[in-house]
Amino acid sequence: MNLQQLEYFKTVAETENFTKASKLLLVTQPALSKSIAKLEGELKVPLFEKSGRNVKLTRFGKLFLVHAERALVEIEKGIKELDEMVSDTTGTVSISSTSRVGAYFMNFIISDFLNDNPNVKFQFNQQSVTEIIEDLKKGKIDIGFYDNHTEPIWDINIESIPIKKQEYILIVPKNHKLAGRGEVSLKELENESFIAFCEGSKDRILSCTDALGYTPKISIQPKGANIGSVIEGLVSAGAGISVVPDSPTINTNTLSKINIKETIKERIIYMSYLKNSYIPPIAKLFRDYILEYVDRNYITSS
Structure with a gap:
């Protein structure tokens, strides 16, 4: 069973006529009939029965149509989401930060980025550093942000870049x-x-x-x-x-x-992401935006 068979089945069910369906699908009627027969063979039930010059769904066909339509809708949604993921102008960037970074830093960065990229969406969570690192490794998020007094969290799989000092x-x-x-x-x-x-x-x-x-x-x-x-x-x-x-x-x-008056050791905000891993274009665009921000502002306070 394949996607083409499901599309053929759905079209025949809608038109109730193999000739009309074959014209809509731009396929010969014999090829369409062969495809439907093969599908019925795989399912081991008849999907259509004759009704004069037309055909109509059997009770098996009616049941299968519900699931076939649902499958086609889900596949279409998946294709759309994949298109968004590889788009450099639309899509969703999945990020996470510690609560402090989220409260005092991320809102400005996201807001400024959205001003230039209004079609982008953000999936934004607040987690502990450990959870951020684990979700980066599992591919659940594209980029993580955390803050630390001393050195960045060391992990051979994670790239951590200092992007801002907080006073x-x-x-x-x-x-x-x-x-x-x-x-x-x-x-x-x-x-x-x-x-x-x-x-x-x-x-x-x-x-x-x-x-x-x-x-x-x-x-x-x-x-x-x-x-x-x-x-x-x-x-x-x-x-x-x-x-x-x-x-x-x-x-x-x-x-x-x-x-x-006294000098309090500032905290440093780090941006982290998985090394040598695919990152969707829109997430890369956001990451590069952060790096440009670093070039303009790093080591200054808010």
């Missing part, structure tokens, strides 16, 4: 006593309650103790995919203050951004 700032609610300051020393914050920007996982963000030089009072330690917006909401509500990566997404209508 840290202090955010406080507008009515906070420090709200009008342009710069603050970490030592001034010893009595403050902090909302910790960390997740308690293998890829957790900077150690608050190492960064501050003392063990801070942690009032809340939120977790989850939308950690950035959650922290900003909590700080805005006066639940505490927080040290976070600087980003244009921070709502300065409800929050004050204050530079930190």
Whole structure:
């Protein structure tokens, strides 16, 4: 059984006439009849029965037509999806990032790319570094993004390229006593309650103790995919203050951004992808866009 036989069967079922079907299919009637007979032989049931000069489906044919049409639709969808995958102007880019990178970086990159490529779609997940690496190896995603203080995650199969440094700032609610300051020393914050920007996982963000030089009072330690917006909401509500990566997404209508006097070791965002593996043209276009972004902006802060 092959795709051509299914198409022939469907057309005969629709026209109920071998002569009409053969003209639509641009095939001789004997060749069409032979193909249908072969299909019936494979299925071991009659699909059509004569009805005057025409034919009509048998009860076996009616049942098989439902599945044949469904199969043809699925095959057509598959062909369309494959066409999109190899297109350099349309299709879906499958990416994943750690939650911090998603909250403070990816939205701008994706938005800028879509401005120039409006027909592209993104499948965007937020995962741990380990999950990102595994999904790259399994071919579930095209590109992964994660951040790290020191060296990139080493894996012989994965290419990791540093694309941006993130510097840290202090955010406080507008009515906070420090709200009008342009710069603050970490030592001034010893009595403050902090909302910790960390997740308690293998890829957790900077150690608050190492960064501050003392063990801070942690009032809340939120977790989850939308950690950035959650922290900003909590700080805005006066639940505490927080040290976070600087980003244009921070709502300065409800929050004050204050530079930190001491140098906090910045985090580096990495782009990762599977080495020596096929990547769809549209995903390659996005990857190249990121690399161009690196050439223009790398090692600067937000």
